[in-house]
Amino acid sequence: MDLKILCPCGQKFAFEVEPVNGEMPQPVECPACGADSTGQANALIRQALAASAPAPTAPVVRVRLSTSETPHATGPTTDIPQPPPPRPIPSGRPRVTAPVAAPAPAEDKESWLAFAKSAAWIVVVSLVAFYACVARVRRQMRFATEADKITAAAFAPWTLPDDDGMRLLVKGTNDAAVVQLTVNYWRDVQKKSLTPTRVTTAGALDSGRFVVNAPKEGVITIDGPLLWEEADATALAGLAQYLSQNLNTMTVSASMGDDAESGRFAIFDKGQRVFACDRRIRFANNTIVEDVKLEGQPWAIATGYKPREESWPKFTMYDADGLVQHLGFKPHDYAETDPATVLREPRAR
Numbered sequence: 531m532d533l534k535i536l537c538p539c540g541q542k543f544a545f546e547v548e549p550v551n552g553e554m555p556q557p558v559e560c561p562a563c564g565a566d567s568t569g570q571a572n573a574l575i576r577q578a579l580a581a582s583a584p585a586p587t588a589p590v591v592r593v594r595l596s597t598s599e600t601p602h603a604t605g606p607t608t609d610i611p612q613p614p615p616p617r618p619i620p621s622g623r624p625r626v627t628a629p630v631a632a633p634a635p636a637e638d639k640e641s642w643l644a645f646a647k648s649a650a651w652i653v654v655v656s657l658v659a660f661y662a663c664v665a666r667v668r669r670q671m672r673f674a675t676e677a678d679k680i681t682a683a684a685f686a687p688w689t690l691p692d693d694d695g696m697r698l699l700v701k702g703t704n705d706a707a708v709v710q711l712t713v714n715y716w717r718d719v720q721k722k723s724l725t726p727t728r729v730t731t732a733g734a735l736d737s738g739r740f741v742v743n744a745p746k747e748g749v750i751t752i753d754g755p756l757l758w759e760e761a762d763a764t765a766l767a768g769l770a771q772y773l774s775q776n777l778n779t780m781t782v783s784a785s786m787g788d789d790a791e792s793g794r795f796a797i798f799d800k801g802q803r804v805f806a807c808d809r810r811i812r813f814a815n816n817t818i819v820e821d822v823k824l825e826g827q828p829w830a831i832a833t834g835y836k837p838r839e840e841s842w843p844k845f846t847m848y849d850a851d852g853l854v855q856h857l858g859f860k861p862h863d864y865a866e867t868d869p870a871t872v873l874r875e876p877r878a879r
Contacts, residue, residue, distance in 0.1 A: 804826050
């Protein structure tokens with residue numbers, strides 16, 4: 531099977547593998563940063579194997595037809611002496627004729643009835659087996675179609691954070707105001723202090739709480755920590771609403787889960803939350819269950835946006851990224867020399 535991996539460093543790579551006992555036969559490393567991607571590859575293998583598991587086959591009915599006929603023995607023929615002709619019966623003696631046995635129509639009727647029942651069972655079993663085969667083929671075709679769509683979306687330009695990441699997008703160009711408002715919100719609401727430090731993008735990859743990047747194409751990007759908790763996602767959404775209200779602009783908060791399949795996502799316009807998605811994945815009865823909570827679909831439709839397949843119940847983080855780009859938040863990369871501001875919390879003594 532073909533696997534496509536998205537590394538936390540941003541590198542995307544694909545390869546073909548034959549799973550062994552439902553897992554990778556050897557470790558997988560990112561060709562760019564060398565990070566271990568074996569766990570992510572094993573998760574993709576399990577999802578693919580679970581989706582393509584063979585359907586149960588219908589039981590086979592074996593019919594055994596009984597017959598009273600015995601096979602004729604074959605072999606070389608020999609001349610058998612014929613018995614002598616019967617002696618003539620005297621004319622005065624009465625001729626005695628052996629009675630002829632009457633046919634048994636009831637037994638013949640029962641045999642035909644048994645044959646008809648057996649034939650009917652064969653037809654029913656054949657139809658059930660045919661239906662199971664067709665259903666399995668349709669499931670595999672549907673899985674292949676969905677996999678192609680997800681693969682295409684995975685390698686498209688991406689605006690939201692990568693796996694397990696957090697990001698806040700602000701429409702505007704005044705990054706100094708964004709830095710000061712972030713410090714104020716963290717002090718007044720979170721009751722913690724943040725110290726800003728001006729660096730370049732290359733020097734921003736440390737343990738800071740937030741990294742406020744320089745504006746590009748009218749958008750300021752704020753990157754948060756990896757491996758966030760629910761409290762972190764709530765705080766990020768609160769900061770997005772605070773910035774939207776104080777700057778009178780549109781903001782986006784996104785906290786991404788594993789493989790960009792789950793997470794929390796919200797859009798704020800002038801301080802009001804106009805759209806939100808809470809997407810979670812859980813296992814129940816050995817089956818992957820997707821729980822999706824949405825609000826603000828009429829607002830999104832009013833902007834002219836349509837999700838893939840126009841299906842809101844199947845709204846994914848790929849759809850969320852498409853909505854963000856539709857609203858004017860375009861994807862872009864930062865050079866190592868671009869300016870940025872790191873906001874750090876004081877270390878515990």
